[in-house]
Amino acid sequence: MQKEPDLKMPSRASCLSRVGVLLAAVLVTTSITMSGEWGEEGVTYGQIGKDVTLTCAGGSSSSSVTWRWNGAPILPEGSAVHQGQLFLAQAQRNAEGLYSCHDAGGTLLGSTTLHLGRLPEMPSISCQASDYENFSCFWASSVETFLPTKYITSYRKRQLLGNGNQSSPSGDVRPCVQDPSRPFSCTVSKSEFWSTYRMNVTEVNPLGASFRLLDVTLHAIIKPDPPEGLRVDPVPFAPQQLLVSWAYPSSWPKKPSFQLQFQIQYRPIVYSSWSVVETGNLSKVITDVVAGLVHVVQVSARDFLDAGSWSEWSPEAWGMPASGQVATVGNELESPAEDPSLAPNESVATGRSDPTEKVAVLVLLGVFAFFVLAVILVFAFLMWTRMKKQSKEATKNHDLLAAAIHMKALPSECNKVLKERHSSFYSLID
């Protein structure tokens, strides 16, 4: 037996037979031989789970042909050689590899690399537009084929609103352009807002092809990018207001007929539920924020005429309302109900308007009021006992009538005493 020829550097004879293999193509029943188109020469593709037959092109004297798998004479389990052909029953992926056929002397007659995979299935498609001039479609394979795969992407445009071009109800097939830097997507440029596009994404691999169609209208799929440059600023002297401002997404071409509307969501950072307001402007004063708390704000955009859908929310921006220090003490007393709700969050508030301060002021005022009241009560009691004494003495000294007359005069007497007491009280304090 001769030394077997190196497969990488075959002899001249094996080169010739190899050319013969390529010309005649290794004959297959359920496998496909490709050369060039899929980037590899001498490769055979077969379907997983199906019978695969490899035929040795150079083996006319068929009975003397022997097969090797990855250079060794041991063939995969379940394989059989019959009249020079190699049969692989219900081939699985572990039967992949380099197969070579040799004559009785061991000379290489031909070789092929077997790859096993699946037929393509309909890919899934979705399309989106972040502006009203171009849109893109994205797709994903719905089955792992293990094989080299290409996608053919095209569309056919259909006018929805008759504009005199009735002769071609369904237009020419045009390519949806694929950009190699963005795989699994293609773009339709200069698209029309009111037209319907029938997209065709065809998945192709060496075993076959499968396409999926999708009807797309730009005004239904349009979804702007989020607004940019979001800012949250305090409004001077307004502890319950925040000024929120932003800019159009830079991807949105600005034309008067294609404007955006916006919605803003906001919440104190320690709460979990959002409040939402809408506007057509590029700024908004929110008038019901919680004084003294940091707020988180996001904004999103949508076509002004409600076409398509809302954008994703912009990145968050944070802001805190102006502190209420300019407000008078009287104002603070008018809204004491706020304080208990603020108290648990005081650790989060950054201390510019400390809620405990308000509580302390309230308590002090209460204590002071209580003292004043107590002093007045004590004073009134002393007065009352003294008046009683005086009136008793009067009854002793006068008859009933005189007493009655005296009673009339008493109030002025009382007043006098009261005044004296007052002045003595205040001089005492002084």
Ligand SMILES: *[C@@H]1O[C@H](CO)[C@@H](O)[C@H](O)[C@H]1NC(C)=O
């Ligand atoms: C849409 O595509 C055209 C052509 O490719 C390009 O000139 C234009 O800038 C694109 N418009 C936007 C908003 O990206």
Ligand SMILES: *[C@@H]1O[C@H](CO)[C@@H](O)[C@H](O)[C@H]1NC(C)=O
């Ligand atoms: C979709 O595109 C593929 C590949 O170009 C083509 O073979 C197929 O006929 C197209 N399908 C339709 C319905 O146009």
